[in-house]
Amino acid sequence: MLLYNTLLGKKEEFLPLREDHVRLYVCGITAYDYCHIGHARSAVVFDVLVRYLRFRGWKVTFVRNFTDIDDKIIKRAAAEGLSAAEVAEKYIAAFYEDMDALGILRADQEPRATDHIPGMIRLTEKLIEKGYAYATPRGDVYFRVRAFAEYGRLSGRNIEELRSGARVEPGEHKEDPLDFALWKAAKPNEPFWPSPWGSGRPGWHLECSVMSEDLLGLPLDIHGGGQDLAFPHHENEMAQSMAATDGEFARFWVHNGFVQVNAEKMSKSLGNFVTIRDILANFLPEVLRFFLLTKHYRSPLDFSFDSMEEAEKALQRIYQTTALLREHGARTKWSDAVLLHELEAELKDLERDWTKAMEDDLNTAGALGHVFSMVRLANRMLEDKGWRKSVASKTLGVKILENLQCWGQALGLFLDDPQAWLTKLKDIRIRRRGLDKGQVEGLLAAREDARRVKDFQRADTLRQVLTDMGVEVRDTPAGQVWDVA
RNA sequence: GGCGGCAUAGCCAAGUGGUAAGGCAGCGGUCUGCAAAACCGCGAUUCUCCGGUUCAAAUCCGGAUGCCGCCUCCA
Structure with missing residues (x-):
């Protein structure tokens, strides 16, 4: 089959490296909040990829991680009065609720970053040994971006262009603003793990390099994630892994496009953030899944409740x-x-x-x-x-x-x-419309009586009342059947 | 400023060189006491605009315009 490979910027015939066995790694969530439609799209897209690869007859080993330690989790923990681990636990549980509803298959392995700290420390040591990384007096370890010649290959940028955007926070001792953290020294009241550089925690990009290699072996057949992850996350992952192994990291990079709301990026600051839960309160999960698949996975997808209703009718x-x-x-x-x-x-x-x-x-x-x-x-x-x-x-x-x-x-x-599905649909529409089932059935019974005595005028009046409520009445040989418009 | 993407009927959306899928909405018909569902028929001589390549372009190339994303945490 053809797959678009971000690395080449074009579609390419996909074949697994090892015959009939596809090894796929997808970046999962950082567990610090409820999942939104964007997470749903990514999950659905890669779920379909896995399902289709299997449908085609390939064996697929699918790994999707959870980031359960990072700045946002720590921040959230402080806000909710929980530990970082408790925050991660809470939102991972919520992730499963949402994703199970959407019919997302569980991955074969779902590793968590905190279970792979020793591997991350080993990789960091190796990068230091090879001259690709350095520790600072504070106990941070940075990747030396300029030491890796191919940096920028995945996202199509060159180092000079990136300079302007790079920042150095106060207190950091980066050799170059472009360098990124492999290991972060612990600040007061933060979770930490012991390391050769003192107490600290891993940088975000490191976990995927370590877990993908440990669980699947390199090079991966496919590495996936949202488009926004291509830079810097995937670029950095690739740099770390290639620098450490002197080999390819992933053969195919697959990135899904964004979900937008009103043709704008969804973001908390714009207040147009829609969670999966918000949607499932009013629509069947399968309708959301269907909606997400009505547009090609790489294109931006504009979300609205109106298009959800359209998708609902289509699926119906x-x-x-x-x-x-x-x-x-x-x-x-x-x-x-x-x-x-x-x-x-x-x-x-x-x-x-x-x-x-x-x-x-x-x-x-x-x-x-x-x-x-x-x-x-x-x-x-x-x-x-x-x-x-x-x-x-x-x-x-x-x-x-x-x-x-x-x-x-x-x-x-x-x-x-x-x-069963049609019944569920009717129920959720009743809820969405705020209809009173008893009242509807009362009106239907009255209409039935009118029709029995051929009082069609009264029957039509009652039909109109029902129509105005949003109830569609259908006369069938078996009697009245009703649905919600 | 740098890099990238997109522009197809009222709306959503496939289609990457051979003469415009599909969904939603609308209109006409069949069916029905009337309706609904379902089916049949109808809608872009045309794919943002301007040039170019070609026997042939929505599809390739160049330019213009508009929208969006990334370059900082982000699916």
Whole structure:
């Protein structure tokens, strides 16, 4: 398959280094707050990557870390009156709640930075020995950026350009403003670990270098993360690891694009910060997952509750058809008179198109388009009185349901029981609209009575009342069915 | 200032050289007591603008305009 490699700035044919075994490392969260939509996007994108790589038949070993010690955690701990470890614990638990809801598979290994301190100290020592790092009198250790010739390769910058942005904090003893911390001396009241340079804690970039090498071995097949991590985090990781090992660090770098709100970056200062919890209070988790996959993973994605409603309706369409297909498959009498060669050929094309989209840098937006084309195909078949009775339509219906399951497995979508899902959707819409179920049912009963005595005027008045409340009434042979608009 | 990305119908969005997927909304039709769902039909002679390459460009090249991101913690 083709994957865009940040290192080259273009798509490239991806093949694992070791036959049939993909080793993938993705930067996880720093556990200091609830996860927002941006975290959700990154998690969903790499979840789909893992699922698709497995779908393709490769064995995947997936490692995603937790950063459980850093400045932000320490700051948060002070604010919440907890220890840093307690803060990390709390938000890691919240991470699992949110991500489990979104159907994110657990990684094969989910290491925490604080479990790998000895390895980080060893790597730091090695870098000092090789002349790539130095300790300062205060007990900090810095990476000597200028000693590493390839610095800037990943993010496409050169050292001279970076100079202007670099800063030196008071009290630091950097040889060069560009140098970054491998080890930070402990300040009063901060958590610390003993080291050859005194008490302190690791710098942020170090953990990924150590854990990825320990758990997967270098070079990694794929290293992933959010676009913002490319610089400086990934650039620094790469520098550390390559300097220490004199070899490649990662063969493919994959970065997902940002989620924006009102076409602007989401940030706490702008007050446009939306957490996964905010969304799940009003929408089914699968709707969020679906929404996040409706745009190519590298493009910016604009979030709004309106587009969530749109995504909800779109997903509903798929589940509705799935439900119809299941009903159809349960028929007992079939005729063998009618053949469906055209539909069969169309389905074959769609199958080819779906695969082609996914193979092309994980084009989930394109792939979803083909899912909808398949849904239309199914609906057309189910609608036709001749077609739907034929045994050929039974076979085709089964094939379509299989495709939905199969593709759904790769996308992490469409996996719920359709009736159960539609019921959940209705419930969450009732909640969102603030509807009173008892009141709705009372009105429906009254309308039922009116219809029974053919008082259609009254029935229509009641329909209008319900419509104004946001309730859609449908008359079926089995009686009234209602839904929330 | 440096580096990078994006610009496709009312909205969202695929499409990277061969003549514009898909979703939402809208309109007409089938169905219905009326509706809804579903299906069928309708919508960009055109892909921000201007040049260029080519038999052929939304797709490649150059320029302009607009928006965004990174360069500091950030998915």
